[in-house]
């Protein structure tokens with residue numbers, strides 16, 4: 001008979017399919033909301049074994065670090081623990097983590113897409129399959145029940161076991177290490193939907209695509225997805241030291257945003273003089289795009305996430321009939337849209353949020369086919385999950401995507417040791 005310990009140490013691997021009573025997790029509690037360095041603390045908690053028929057329990061080998069759990073630590077713009085409470089979760093804590101590579105250890109009664117033992121990565125799109133919007137054929141990510149797993153839901157990947165809906169599981173690229181496999185799914189699937197998910201403004205051969213934060217998580221994936229579609233990515237970064245990284249991924253060239261100072265809300269349009277000065281900055285930025293391209297062409301798609309600081313410029317430089325597609329407001333939420341550019345030039349301003357199963361699977365296929373570099377930047381130990389988030393909070397993190405080892409005992413393993 002297989003004996004199961006009550007709890008396994010980090011890096012120990014329980015026999016396949018056996019579930020200990022307890023596990024280690026990096027836990028956020030309301031009284032610790034604030035700087036990520038303090039908000040996360042390791043705790044021993046019960047393994048969530050109460051699986052619904054469509055759920056699975058994944059033994060986490062490595063967990064990707066994303067910006068969303070910086071927000072979870074801070075407790076703004078939403079108190080995620082309050083969100084869990086509203087959904088009937090009485091635990092009083094948050095286990096974040098919206099990217100994982102791992103092994104399926106248990107499945108609910110109605111799960112057919114994965115089996116115990118499958119090596120998987122987990123995408124973070126979570127929804128109620130009984131949601132009337134989805135049952136009527138609507139995109140699940142637009143459904144009222146849509147949530148981001150490991151942010152708006154509990155039991156994410158910063159723990160030895162994660163509770164997921166089975167449809168979130170995708171095949172792990174066998175050639176990738178656990179840590180590399182855990183790196184790209186959230187940002188990559190998000191960028192995939194932004195670039196491919198909003199017809200007719202989908203990325204096409206030859207399109208110019210402007211990518212903000214080209215060396216960041218989203219940006220590094222967006223450059224590669226655009227490149228794979230035959231488009232011409234132009235990256236924006238804050239230092240010339242990041243140019244080479246973006247160009248190696250396929251950017252035609254880069255713009256250093258620090259060379260411009262017209263960021264933030266533009267002056268009111270009826271203050272002609274001040275607005276004129278702002279427009280000069282925006283025009284100079286547009287010219288910098290042309291300089292990279294060597295011709296006067298404007299971006300068919302602008303991939304936005306800084307928000308308040310950059311939206312006016314994004315809408316200004318976007319091509320006629322083009323699309324500014326946005327998935328975040330990292331610098332603030334009160335963006336100003338000069339409506340003249342929007343309607344006269346018939347531009348589209350489109351919100352986009354994570355990905356549905358099809359978007360995530362299409363992105364994962366690019367990863368499995370070896371077409372996407374996961375851009376793994378730095379690997380942290382389980383105990384350092386707070387450190388990684390603190391670096392991200394301070395925009396001091398390295399280029400690409402950070403990952404923490406959870407149960408993988410060391411770096412470099414593509415399967416069990």
Ligand SMILES: NC(=O)c1ccc[n+]([C@@H]2O[C@H](COP(=O)([O-])OP(=O)(O)OC[C@H]3O[C@@H](n4cnc5c(N)ncnc54)[C@H](OP(=O)(O)O)[C@@H]3O)[C@@H](O)[C@H]2O)c1
Nearest residue numbers: 067190213216217218237238305306309327328330353354
């Ligand atoms: N809705 C979704 O589904 C979804 C999915 C993924 C991420 N997000 C959100 O998207 C945002 C970016 O995520 P990420 O993972 O790519 O983060 P990241 O790795 O930190 O990259 C963001 C990049 O933004 C750039 N940036 C910072 N301040 C800026 C400013 N004032 N103006 C222009 N660019 C600025 C930085 O590059 P430079 O300093 O080099 O310019 C940074 O590398 C976060 O808010 C995240 O929560 C949303």
